[in-house]
Amino acid sequence: MCHWDGPGLHFQVNVNECNTQPCANNGTCVDRDGARQCFCKFGFTGASCEFEVDECASSPCRNGAICTTVEGIYRCECRKGFSGLHCENVLNGCATVPCIRGNCTSLLETFSCTCPEGYEGARCEIRSNPCDNTPCLHDGVCVDTGFAFSCNCTAGFRGATCGEVVNFCAGDPCINGDCIPGKSGFLCRCNPGFKGAFCEKAIDDICTKEQPCQHGATCVFMNSTRYICVCANGYQGERCEHDVNDCAVNPCLNGGSCQDEHGGFRCVCRQGFSGKDCSVDIDDCAQSPCLNGGNCTDLVDAFRCECAVGYGSKRCKQNIDDCGTPSPCQNGAVCRDLVADYRCECQAGYEGRFCQVNIDDCISSPCGPNGQCVDLVNGFDCRCIPGRSGKEFFAERYFCVGVLRVAALS
Ligand SMILES: [Ca+2]
Ligand SMILES: [Ca+2]
Ligand SMILES: [Ca+2]
């Protein structure tokens, strides 16, 4: 564009400075007189929008967070244990009250519990055993009393941890003598025949030189010439040289014979007795010798059976023969022996307990009106009345016409 500007000829040409597209990064260019102005897009700056705005330049992120920019917006990437837009919030590891007892110290996301006396574990959940580090000295026994311990001291010691010596004679330090306790130690008063700080040495005396006591006796030294023998059980005499007769008091009962032994006796029992002094009558019924329900009575080295009815012999083994001689069964019957009983197996034609009954074979009147029936054994005989003889069979009956003998009626 051009215009006229005064008396002198003067042209001024207004050039459009935006033609050259001077605004970078899509900035908007506005033409002014002899100049231009760039309106930058968000995130850019500078006269020609040539600079990117650094949103992180003011260090908006706290607590060591990393600042990043995306399209003109900054973002804080928080370190572990922090939160919030600027990572300004510190996470409290104690927020959930994790310590069951004691004090909690937050270690950002996690925590640390400071336990009170007597507790341990990450949450102070475990009660410590105060005896764990064996605080009691001199073999004292530690007792857990809850939050503390107490020591049950062995003899000769006392104090909270049994560190204090009260009796120097504890543990019997004098081997062959009596211990006399002192303020800072002990003294041994030795038995006759011993010497040494602990009475551990035998004095070369008559007991050790001559060994006068026999059969395991203990020799007690009195002085250089005197001693006493303390005999072992079963021996007597000044030097325990005699074996005591342990059978003198007749210790074996029920006729047992006594054998003297060293320091005792031995009984050889009569048959049927047992025990150290033969006082036990052996139970001869123990093996149940009586059979078939018989009752057993214990005797000396024997037994007696009372048999159940029907049985006999020493052990009731025998089923007594109830058939006997002569047989109770009659008429040729066979007798079968039972327990306290018998059974008669009858010949044909007989019945009854003893087969004494001849069965009446005429009961069915087999001879008809003209005949007279005679009972036989397992059969019958028909005798016709006078004037009749022979036989006729009619309506399942014989009728007399003469004399007929029927062996058996089938
Ligand atoms: Ca003896
Ligand atoms: Ca017996
Ligand atoms: Ca029988």
Ligand SMILES: [Ca+2]
């Ligand atoms: Ca008959």
